[in-house]
Amino acid sequence: MKLAVQDNMVPGRNLLEKLQKMEDYGFEGVEVWGRDMPRKFEELKSALSSSRISFSTVCGFTGDLLGPDKKTRLAAINTLKEMLSMCGELGGVGVITVPTFGPPKVPDLYPWLPDVEKIEKRILVEELKILGRHAENVGANIILEPLNRYETHFMRRLEHAVEICVEVGMDHVKMMADFFHMNIEEANIPSSLEAAADFLVHVHLADSNRVLPGYGHMDFKEPFEALKRIGYKNFMALECRIPGNPEVELPKCVRYLKRFM
Ligand code: LER
Numbered sequence: 351m352k353l354a355v356q357d358n359m360v361p362g363r364n365l366l367e368k369l370q371k372m373e374d375y376g377f378e379g380v381e382v383w384g385r386d387m388p389r390k391f392e393e394l395k396s397a398l399s400s401s402r403i404s405f406s407t408v409c410g411f412t413g414d415l416l417g418p419d420k421k422t423r424l425a426a427i428n429t430l431k432e433m434l435s436m437c438g439e440l441g442g443v444g445v446i447t448v449p450t451f452g453p454p455k456v457p458d459l460y461p462w463l464p465d466v467e468k469i470e471k472r473i474l475v476e477e478l479k480i481l482g483r484h485a486e487n488v489g490a491n492i493i494l495e496p497l498n499r500y501e502t503h504f505m506r507r508l509e510h511a512v513e514i515c516v517e518v519g520m521d522h523v524k525m526m527a528d529f530f531h532m533n534i535e536e537a538n539i540p541s542s543l544e545a546a547a548d549f550l551v552h553v554h555l556a557d558s559n560r561v562l563p564g565y566g567h568m569d570f571k572e573p574f575e576a577l578k579r580i581g582y583k584n585f586m587a588l589e590c591r592i593p594g595n596p597e598v599e600l601p602k603c604v605r606y607l608k609r610f611m
């Protein structure tokens with residue numbers, strides 16, 4: 351397992367400076383928000399070429415795959431394809447996607463199918479088949495991210511993402527685990543991680559209060575033991591608030607996490 355961090359958490363006047371700081375603090379990878387990718391792509395490519403930091407992942411906010419109409423859903427598919435191409439070119443693991451935020455937007459077709467989540471799941475599986483082919487062509491994964499009940503009604507536990515990955519059955523359709531959301535939704539975090547082993551390609555790290563690991567009541571020891579048991583080798587990216595000076599707090603957090611790695 352390797353540590354990564356989102357670029358906007360790290361100080362620096364440009365991406366090259368940020369990557370240099372990441373390396374100094376002990377990180378090995380960088381994650382960038384999807385909405386920043388088009389603007390940052392060229393600078394990122396050039397900065398990565400002269401750095402030991404690798405590109406990890408593109409994070410979320412890439413449209414609504416379960417939006418109310420074809421136009422919205424096609425826009426999300428096309429944005430994700432663009433992100434996958436950029437990610438592939440940078441040698442990254444993949445593009446994280448939250449299928450939808452908030453309540454359902456597709457209509458409930460009761461009484462034909464009373465459960466709107468069944469309709470959403472069917473739509474998503476078909477979309478992921480399209481995205482999975484593109485992902486394979488560009489050599490990056492499409493990565494499903496389960497959130498928590500306060501952010502979405504759909505896919506809130508790792509087992510839900512596993513079900514979708516199994517149903518799609520494509521090599522480049524994978525999933526991730528975010529410690530903040532798992533802390534709210536999972537009954538047993540180590541067991542959930544182990545059960546998702548076949549599809550797990552990324553992790554987001556935060557403490558229980560979404561502050562840097564070490565500032566809440568999250569247990570990192572047992573989940574990290576589970577990750578070791580399943581042979582998890584990919585990135586774990588920090589996605590959280592920094593309480594104070596990043597120059598001090600980020601290297602301190604790396605030292606804290608390395609104790610469990
Ligand atoms: C949102 O809470 C989150 O965890 C992000 O990673 C969304 O992609």
Ligand code: MN
Nearest residue numbers: 495528554589
């Ligand atoms: Mn996350």
